[in-house]
Amino acid sequence: MKNFLMILVACLGLASVCFAQQSRSQESTESAQLWQVYQQISDLKATDQEVPAELYDLYYKLDHAVNPELYEDRSGANPLDQFSDLCPGGMIMGPDSGMTYNYSTTGATNTATNNCTFPACRIGRDLFIRLTVQYRDSITITTCGSGFDTYLCIYTGACCNQPGSTLFASNDNAPEVCGVSTTLQAGVSRCFEPGVYYIVLDGYGPAAFGQYRFSIMFHGNSCIQPSNDPECPADFAQHEESFPEGCDAFANTIHCGEGFCGQIDETGDLDVYALTISDCPRQVTISVYADDTPGRTGFEHGLNSMLRIWPVTCEAPLAVNNDFHGGDGDPEGTDSQVTINLVPGTYFFEVTGAEATTGPYEFL
Numbered sequence: 001m002k003n004f005l006m007i008l009v010a011c012l013g014l015a016s017v018c019f020a021q022q023s024r025s026q027e028s029t030e031s032a033q034l035w036q037v038y039q040q041i042s043d044l045k046a047t048d049q050e051v052p053a054e055l056y057d058l059y060y061k062l063d064h065a066v067n068p069e070l071y072e073d074r075s076g077a078n079p080l081d082q083f084s085d086l087c088p089g090g091m092i093m094g095p096d097s098g099m100t101y102n103y104s105t106t107g108a109t110n111t112a113t114n115n116c117t118f119p120a121c122r123i124g125r126d127l128f129i130r131l132t133v134q135y136r137d138s139i140t141i142t143t144c145g146s147g148f149d150t151y152l153c154i155y156t157g158a159c160c161n162q163p164g165s166t167l168f169a170s171n172d173n174a175p176e177v178c179g180v181s182t183t184l185q186a187g188v189s190r191c192f193e194p195g196v197y198y199i200v201l202d203g204y205g206p207a208a209f210g211q212y213r214f215s216i217m218f219h220g221n222s223c224i225q226p227s228n229d230p231e232c233p234a235d236f237a238q239h240e241e242s243f244p245e246g247c248d249a250f251a252n253t254i255h256c257g258e259g260f261c262g263q264i265d266e267t268g269d270l271d272v273y274a275l276t277i278s279d280c281p282r283q284v285t286i287s288v289y290a291d292d293t294p295g296r297t298g299f300e301h302g303l304n305s306m307l308r309i310w311p312v313t314c315e316a317p318l319a320v321n322n323d324f325h326g327g328d329g330d331p332e333g334t335d336s337q338v339t340i341n342l343v344p345g346t347y348f349f350e351v352t353g354a355e356a357t358t359g360p361y362e363f364l
Contacts, residue, residue: 133196143213
């Protein structure tokens with residue numbers, strides 16, 4: 001198996017084929033700066049502190065440079081600012097049968113006010129959208145590509161703060177939806193039953209307002225209900241991870257209904273698997289059973305497993321878990337598990353040993 005340094009060298013070697021040295025160096029510097037600014041904003045938000053406008057300005061300057069494709073087309077398919085600053089908001093009607101349908105538009109919240117405030121949603125300038133779903137479907141609602149720190153709240157029964165309103169879903173940052181690990185944009189991807197939904201397109205705080213990009217995607221698959229349990233059976237065929245492995249398209253491929261047995265042979269060894277979601281957004285649970293879960297491969301063989309989930313770009317992990325401490329059937333103690341909502345695409349799941357530990361593991 002290959003160790004961490006070998007995988008890193010392979011990734012950098014692949015990048016050098018695609019980009020000139022000078023361009024790569026500049027992009028790497030801007031990406032590192034973007035990650036640092038994103039962390040500063042995340043730290044302020046985690047402690048309920050206000051994010052300064054100057055910090056947002058720096059973030060979006062870097063984000064435009066690193067992710068220009070997100071800002072290429074702001075014309076949208078519909079007129080600007082068709083949404084209302086008051087409930088019930090602009091009306092969007094979904095398809096009346098199970099078909100793929102995309103709605104997108106752009107606009108601005110500069111002249112909006114804060115009508116759905118914290119704790120119902122956030123404290124930014126907000127707009128309202130009334131969505132009618134006529135056919136049970138998996139639906140993705142996003143603000144990916146917006147020019148400010150967005151937040152989404154979705155209600156049923158009535159609009160925000162009105163009698164009978166029930167929070168259906170909310171989101172701040174959705175890297176698994178927008179495909180960018182440092183995104184400040186929101187996204188909700190899940191099954192919607194027929195009915196009326198009241199969407200609040202909010203700004204995270206007083207300094208979060210400006211141009212937005214708003215999209216609703218009906219996936220036309222009648223939706224697959226998410227599951228909190230691993231979909232793959234425990235009695236799987238034994239499989240030792242193969243070569244080559246790493247942060248590329250040649251990682252070992254995972255399919256539901258299969259399980260894998262792996263071995264962390266030495267400090268720094270990484271086992272990387274690729275999972276492709278091809279049908280609709282779904283909740284996926286990845287479990288690594290090693291040293292602490294009785295009856296599983298690797299029990300009391302020493303591996304303190306570390307699990308990380310990466311987007312196909314391998315920029316930064318979408319989720320990390322070391323010690324899960326689960327209930328019946330879940331990994332215990334130092335074994336690991338991650339449950340995450342994933343939209344269609346390819347993802348990498350990386351298993352390694354924390355605290356320089358080694359040993360066998362079982363991967364579901």
